Amino acid sequence: MASALLHPGLLIVIAGFALALLRGRARAAVALAAPLAVLALILAAPAGIAWSGTWLGLEIRPLAYDALSRLFAVVFAIMMFAGALFALNQQSRLELPAAFVYGGAALGALLAGDLVTLFVCWELMAVGSTLVIWSAGSSPAYRASMRYLAIHLLGGVLLFAGIAGHVAATGSTEFGRLALDTPAHWLILAGFLVNAGAPPLSAWLPDAYPEASWSGMVFLSAFTTKTAVYVLLRGFPGTELLVWVGLFMVFYGIVYALLENDMRRILAYSIVNQVGFMVTGIGIGTEMALNGAAAHAFTHIIYKALLLMSAGSVLYATQKRKCTDLGGLFRTMPLTALCGGIGALAISSFPLTSGFVSKSMISQAAGDEHLLWVWLALAAATAGVFLHAGIKFPWFVFFQKDSGLRPEEPPLNMRLAMLLFAALCIGLGIFYEPLYALLPFGTGYVPYTGSHVVVQLELLLFSGLAFFVMLPMLRRTLTITLDVDWFYRRLAPLLVRACSLALRAMGESLGMAKDGGMRRIKAATHALHGPQALFARTWTTGGMALWAALLLAGYLLVVYV
Amino acid sequence: MSDHWLVRPATIRLLWRVFIGVLALTVVAEFLVAHHPHFRFEEIIGFGAWYGFLACAGMIVFAKGLAFFLKRPDSYYEKGESDG
Numbered sequence: 334m335a336s337a338l339l340h341p342g343l344l345i346v347i348a349g350f351a352l353a354l355l356r357g358r359a360r361a362a363v364a365l366a367a368p369l370a371v372l373a374l375i376l377a378a379p380a381g382i383a384w385s386g387t388w389l390g391l392e393i394r395p396l397a398y399d400a401l402s403r404l405f406a407v408v409f410a411i412m413m414f415a416g417a418l419f420a421l422n423q424q425s426r427l428e429l430p431a432a433f434v435y436g437g438a439a440l441g442a443l444l445a446g447d448l449v450t451l452f453v454c455w456e457l458m459a460v461g462s463t464l465v466i467w468s469a470g471s472s473p474a475y476r477a478s479m480r481y482l483a484i485h486l487l488g489g490v491l492l493f494a495g496i497a498g499h500v501a502a503t504g505s506t507e508f509g510r511l512a513l514d515t516p517a518h519w520l521i522l523a524g525f526l527v528n529a530g531a532p533p534l535s536a537w538l539p540d541a542y543p544e545a546s547w548s549g550m551v552f553l554s555a556f557t558t559k560t561a562v563y564v565l566l567r568g569f570p571g572t573e574l575l576v577w578v579g580l581f582m583v584f585y586g587i588v589y590a591l592l593e594n595d596m597r598r599i600l601a602y603s604i605v606n607q608v609g610f611m612v613t614g615i616g617i618g619t620e621m622a623l624n625g626a627a628a629h630a631f632t633h634i635i636y637k638a639l640l641l642m643s644a645g646s647v648l649y650a651t652q653k654r655k656c657t658d659l660g661g662l663f664r665t666m667p668l669t670a671l672c673g674g675i676g677a678l679a680i681s682s683f684p685l686t687s688g689f690v691s692k693s694m695i696s697q698a699a700g701d702e703h704l705l706w707v708w709l710a711l712a713a714a715t716a717g718v719f720l721h722a723g724i725k726f727p728w729f730v731f732f733q734k735d736s737g738l739r740p741e742e743p744p745l746n747m748r749l750a751m752l753l754f755a756a757l758c759i760g761l762g763i764f765y766e767p768l769y770a771l772l773p774f775g776t777g778y779v780p781y782t783g784s785h786v787v788v789q790l791e792l793l794l795f796s797g798l799a800f801f802v803m804l805p806m807l808r809r810t811l812t813i814t815l816d817v818d819w820f821y822r823r824l825a826p827l828l829v830r831a832c833s834l835a836l837r838a839m840g841e842s843l844g845m846a847k848d849g850g851m852r853r854i855k856a857a858t859h860a861l862h863g864p865q866a867l868f869a870r871t872w873t874t875g876g877m878a879l880w881a882a883l884l885l886a887g888y889l890l891v892v893y894v
Numbered sequence: 895m896s897d898h899w900l901v902r903p904a905t906i907r908l909l910w911r912v913f914i915g916v917l918a919l920t921v922v923a924e925f926l927v928a929h930h931p932h933f934r935f936e937e938i939i940g941f942g943a944w945y946g947f948l949a950c951a952g953m954i955v956f957a958k959g960l961a962f963f964l965k966r967p968d969s970y971y972e973k974g975e976s977d978g
Contacts, residue, residue, distance in 0.1 A: 795947040799954070813968045
């Protein structure tokens with residue numbers, strides 16, 4: 334009953350506005366209770382369309398549940414709860430309300446039964462997430478948030494154009510499966526892919542997210558990219574292009590993360606890498622692959638948030654982000670190191686962690702379809718995940734060298750949030766049936782077979798060997814690696830500056846030419862019409878009479894000769 | 895004051911021995927489990943082991959090659975950008 338009347342996304346947005354006004358215990362109570370209430374609401378809701386109506390002459394269905402949207406909505410609600418718990422001691426008064434508006438809008442996008450509602454939520458998400466980055470309060474964060482907003486508004490424009498074209502052509506706002514047969518559908522796909530962090534615009538993610546506060550990035554890692562995965566699952570399953578886009582993202586994430594020095598940028602590149610696995614699964618498009626992509630989004634939200642909570646705790650305690658400044662923190666932050674380690678094992682899909690039971694379905698689907706190169710690439714990428722996130726992050730932050738830093742563990746609420754998600758990472762790896770029961774298809778997949786566990790352990794542990802053998806090549810330096818954002822952060826401003834210089838020079842030379850010309854005209858006029866000039870001076874009466882007589886004589890000659 | 899036991903050279907030597915032992919165990923364990931490979935070369939002994947190692951080595955070398963062209967000081971974007 335309640336689930337037909339109450340919209341989970343709207344409730345979270347309203348809670349967000351309430352959080353802006355509340356303080357102290359009331360604020361904490363609302364921040365923690367609202368996501369839990371919404372979780373209960375989502376689990377109780379029956380499948381089907383709960384809200385429908387017309388708006389601007391368009392059929393809309395702002396609230397609709399099915400297996401896929403429920404799966405994503407459940408993990409979004411869990412994420413809101415743990416994120417709020419982690420962020421309770423955040424000093425910024427803006428960040429938590431903004432995160433709630435952002436998360437609520439993301440829930441709205443999941444539960445949208447039509448393209449119009451989806452678009453409205455999509456844009457609200459961009460605004461909410463920009464405010465989350467903004468609320469970090471630093472000048473680099475402000476600049477990054479403006480670049481972030483520009484890219485997302487571009488994605489929004491592409492999506493809007495696509496939706497408008499689709500509605501004009503079909504007369505239907507329903508959001509179902511879309512084939513890549515019209516420009517409108519290509520535009521919709523492009524809009525979705527911008528938010529997924531797909532090439533060529535992947536750089537917005539590692540550019541903007543790490544500028545958020547220690548708690549802000551935990552929220553950011555969860556919603557935008559996973560909403561994009563969800564809409565791709567719904568709109569474009571089995572689109573072969575997505576296999577190659579996904580594989581590109583997978584290796585892009587690994588290679589850039591290997592070169593990165595900022596611990597949270599390592600994890601940001603790793604988001605692109607993980608979303609790449611999901612996009613590849615969506616491209617493969619079998620029931621096994623789609624289940625794998627959906628399950629991987631579920632587990633990914635939890636272990637990536639855990640990794641970012643661990644990194645956020647380090648940032649909170651030390652105010653440092655660079656691997657070159659960190660190291661040896663396990664001495665005084667053992668719990669943060671342990672939780673970060675569990676997140677690292679889960680992202681690497683070690684057996685007995687959540688990543689193992691989700692990601693292996695995507696590889697299994699590639700094998701079942703006999704996609705040899707895709708399967709080989711996914712196996713290499715599995716090893717590569719352990720390399721760039723599984724070992725690199727914990728090693729450089731918590732071990733490596735002794736940086737001399739002796740920070741304390743973070744406050745209780747942050748520790749509890751990390752423990753909750755660490756428990757979920759291991760719990761879902763062992764008791765995976767409840768997760769499998771939520772998946773859209775029943776495939777009867779069994780993750781734990783002897784050969785699967787052994788081959789996975791080989792891949793991962795020998796990847797670990799490669800890391801330590803080649804450690805000198807991975808030594809951290811104070812560098813960044815250029816990305817596509819160079820074009821709009823460096824080349825475009827340079828071009829604008831060059832153009833404005835050229836225009837100014839042109840204007841000046843025009844002005845000079847103009848001045849010169851005017852001077853000559855003025856001089857000539859002055860020479861002819863000036864006070865003493867030929868046409869202006871006063872003539873004597875005799876001279877005038879002489880000239881008039883001459884003129885008349887000439888006239889007579891012309892007439893009579 | 896001696897450093898944490900985990901970073902003493904003796905401990906690190908021990909960890910390396912245990913690690914190499916575990917690596918060997920995973921390859922040995924292949925003989926103890928039933929296989930149902932999708933592809934022929936999965937049947938080569940220690941496929942996960944050598945493939946995992948070589949893939950990672952390849953990615954590291956590729957990353958270093960890319961860095962040769964695209965690496966910049968991390969203050970690269972700081973100059974020239976303002977709040978405007």
